[in-house]
Amino acid sequence: MHYRPNENRYDKMVYRKCGQSGLKLPAISLGLWHNFGDDFPHQSKRQICQAAFDAGITHFDLANNYGPPAGSAETAFGEILKTDFPGLRDELSISSKAGYDMWPGPYGEWGSRKYLIASCDQSLKRMGLDYVDIFYSHRFDPETPLEETMGALDHIVRSGRALYVGISSYNSQRTKEAVAILNDLGTPCLIHQPSYNMLNRWVETDGLLDCLDDLGIGSIAFTPLAQGLLTNKYIGGIPQNSRALQGKSLDRDKLTEELIGNLRALNDLAQARNQTLAQMALAWVLRGGRVTTALIGASSAQQVIDCAQAVENLKFTDAELAEIDLLSGDRGINLWAQSSETA
Ligand code: NDP
Numbered sequence: 001m002h003y004r005p006n007e008n009r010y011d012k013m014v015y016r017k018c019g020q021s022g023l024k025l026p027a028i029s030l031g032l033w034h035n036f037g038d039d040f041p042h043q044s045k046r047q048i049c050q051a052a053f054d055a056g057i058t059h060f061d062l063a064n065n066y067g068p069p070a071g072s073a074e075t076a077f078g079e080i081l082k083t084d085f086p087g088l089r090d091e092l093s094i095s096s097k098a099g100y101d102m103w104p105g106p107y108g109e110w111g112s113r114k115y116l117i118a119s120c121d122q123s124l125k126r127m128g129l130d131y132v133d134i135f136y137s138h139r140f141d142p143e144t145p146l147e148e149t150m151g152a153l154d155h156i157v158r159s160g161r162a163l164y165v166g167i168s169s170y171n172s173q174r175t176k177e178a179v180a181i182l183n184d185l186g187t188p189c190l191i192h193q194p195s196y197n198m199l200n201r202w203v204e205t206d207g208l209l210d211c212l213d214d215l216g217i218g219s220i221a222f223t224p225l226a227q228g229l230l231t232n233k234y235i236g237g238i239p240q241n242s243r244a245l246q247g248k249s250l251d252r253d254k255l256t257e258e259l260i261g262n263l264r265a266l267n268d269l270a271q272a273r274n275q276t277l278a279q280m281a282l283a284w285v286l287r288g289g290r291v292t293t294a295l296i297g298a299s300s301a302q303q304v305i306d307c308a309q310a311v312e313n314l315k316f317t318d319a320e321l322a323e324i325d326l327l328s329g330d331r332g333i334n335l336w337a338q339s340s341e342t343a
Pocket residue numbers: 030031032033034061062138168169193222223224225226227228229231232233241242243244278295296297298299300302303304306307336
């Protein structure tokens with residue numbers, strides 16, 4: 001079926017300036033880490049992307065290694081761009097990244113100039129794009145001089161492969177160093193991509209959010225739903241069609257009786273705000289405007305539609321925030337801590 005985008009797609013979404021740049025991002029962005037590999041039906045991938053665009057979600061986040069197998073999410077997205085979004089490239093903001101294990105041998109991961117530039121070229125080819133809007137260093141590399149990694153990002157922009165650059169899971173100290181190098185090179189850092197949600201608070205304890213405020217850099221919080229924990233999915237136990245049963249990135253042992261009890265109480269609070277738990281969790285990440293955009297994943301179009309409606313209520317009372325703090329707090333679910341803990 002030929003896809004015709006919703007004519008009212010820009011009416012309800014909120015767009016926020018990314019730091020001090022001129023680029024606006026939707027308050028909700030869509031990531032293709034899960035559910036875009038060869039193990040997921042292509043038709044469902046199309047429906048998820050279409051539902052996102054129809055809801056005003058203009059930002060799509062990828063990385064070289066998304067799949068499985070690695071690379072297949074970019075290939076699938078490239079096909080969707082061709083079939084469903086012809087002529088719409090300038091209404092889309094697309095990102096990719098390199099940093100994690102992508103191909104065998106010494107040049108297929110981390111932060112060398114050789115890896116980042118080759119990987120960017122491969123990503124562009126898979127997606128059938130001339131350029132990405134944002135290209136990221138996916139993780140801090142303790143063995144490569146930061147000047148080399150940032151120099152590669154600068155080159156990627158100057159050579160026309162990307163319009164902006166970002167960094168992901170760097171701690172505040174490394175962020176300051178990276179930003180200073182990029183400023184000297186004349187390619188400012190647009191955005192930081194950290195994990196952040198009610199159950200994963202490292203950006204608060206590390207001081208990263210304050211650091212980004214001081215530097216005037218935007219942020220895109222990944223896993224804002226704690227991979228689905230902060231939704232109504234698990235309040236009645238673990239359903240069949242859930243990430244917790246896939247044995248991939250979400251450890252079902254984290255779902256203790258105590259946590260499920262707290263999720264139920266959070267769900268009650270969300271209902272009192274006329275929101276689903278997913279919507280409240282996204283609004284919480286976006287509260288106060290410090291985080292530019294919340295980067296969700298989805299296994300169905302309906303989930304995207306539900307999440308996009310979070311922007312209808314982004315305000316919290318002090319009492320609500322205090323109750324959320326009582327019911328949540330850090331749960332040791334930050335799988336990406338190694339990058340930010342490397343001094
Ligand atoms: P989320 O925390 O948003 O979790 C997404 C999952 O939550 C979905 O797959 C679905 O689970 C469930 N869900 C989503 N919406 C709803 C809803 N409305 N109701 C009920 N359940 C819902 O994010 P992800 O963990 O998927 O990560 C998002 C993106 O962040 C990635 O795609 C990627 O772009 C980026 N990312 C970046 C990383 C980095 O190192 N920079 C690392 C990891 C992610 P189910 O599938 O079980 O239905």
